[in-house]
Amino acid sequence: MTEVELKLRVVATDHPAEGVRRLVLTDAEGGDLPAWEPGAHVELTLGEGLVRQYSLCGDPADRSRWQIAVLRERHGRGGSAFVHDGLAADDVVxxxxxxxxxxxxxSRSHLFLAGGIxxxxxxxxxxxxxxxxVPWVLHYGGRSRASMAFADELAGRYGDAKVVVHPEDEEGLLDLGRIVGPPRDGLRVHACGPASMLAxxxxxxxxxxxxxxxxxxxxxxxxxAAPGGAFEVELTSDGRVLAVGTEESILDVLERAGVDILSSCREGTCGTCETDLVxxxxxHRDSILTPAEQEAMDVLFVCCSRAAAGCSRLVIDR
Incomplete structure (x- = not known):
């Protein structure tokens, strides 16, 4: 997929669950939107200083519109409140x-595990x-049926045998050990939800x-964002060697040195600042790379990654 900068217009909104607002977005100029694949997300600028990432939850074949669904976070940092209260039909972001x-x-079979949004x-x-x-099943947990976006829609489309809903106020927490079961050849597991569930x-x-x-x-x-040992970063573009202190990130140092670099979340969840490691x-402190990708030692995320113990210098492609 090719990542591009866009202007998106809000053309419709609704509430598929308690505390969840769905936005339908189109290209502000009326053109086709970029192609995307399941699992992709989009980064929105929501007012001054608010940049957030939201998963695309519509139909990848429909190039005329994108859909996102956003949970109102009671203790959030402003992004979800802006989506719920600050955006109206015809607004452009x-x-x-x-x-x-x-x-x-x-894969030969799929197990999908969802928690909340x-x-x-x-x-x-x-x-x-x-x-x-191919065979697949979704196990979907949430606080209550009323809070679980798309639960009825998905069960109506695919049936209760494939879409298994687990409201916490009726069943308690997901019994993930039982649901996952023993290893099976050809199985692919996809999971998204709160940190405790993913653990x-x-x-x-x-x-x-x-x-x-x-x-x-x-x-x-x-x-x-925890402190770590001090180390150096060498830039391949001009050979500069920059010192990274115990209380700062590589990204902090690069920005201070005037290096042009895109960033967004600053906490290793969005992938914007991915950089090749030379x-x-x-x-690795990001929430993106798989264990195998981490072991490859060929990329890092400069907002959170640090030099490993015993390594005094990283050479990066910047």
Whole structure:
């Protein structure tokens, strides 16, 4: 997918669940929107200083419109409140995307696990699995049925055998150990939801073959912005060597040095600041790379990644 800068117009809104607002967005000039694949997200600029990423949850084949669904976060940082209260039909917002960090991959069978608003990137994945004609099932947990966006719509489309809804006020928390079960050949697991749920999913899948599990996080790892040891960063573009202190990120240092670099979340969840690693060992703190991708030591996210213990210098392609 090619990432581009866009102006998007809000053409319709509704509330598919309590506390969730869905926006339908079109190109402000009336053209086709960029192609995207299940799992992709778009970055929106929501007023001054608010840049947020939201999963695309519509039909990838429909180039005329995009859809996102946003949960009102009671203790958020302003992005969800802006979407709920600050946007109306015909408003235009700046955007960048589509961006892919959570790709759907064909497999012999699929298990989808959603918690709350984590259902959004999975909606187009379910359609892709259905179109592929392979076995799949979704287990979807939420506080209550009324709070679970798309639950009735998906169950009506695919049936209760494939869309299994688990309201917490009726059943308690998802029994992920039972749901995941033992390793199976050809299984692909996609999970999106709160950090506690994803930690339980990772534990349940610990004995599965590498590459079985793919997760998307809406919240950064706890250590993403934690202090670390000091180190140096060398830039391939001009050979400059910059010092990174214990309380600052590589991104902080690059910006201070006048290096032109795109960034957004500043906590390792969006992927905007991905940078090629030329030399050195990285302590990965992002919420994007798989364990195998981390071991490859060929990219890092300068907003949160640091030099690994014993490595005094990273050489990056900047």
């Amino acid at each position: 700046s955007a960048r995307g589509p961006r892919q960090q959570f790709a759907w991959e064909p 984590g259902i959004t990137p999975l909606v187009p994945m379910l359609a892709a699995a259905e179109a592929a004609g 339980a999913v990772e534990q349940a899948c610990a004995s599965f073959p590498a590459g079985t599990l793919a997760v998307e996080r809406f919240v950064a790892r706890e250590d993403a 030399e050195g060992l990285v302590e």
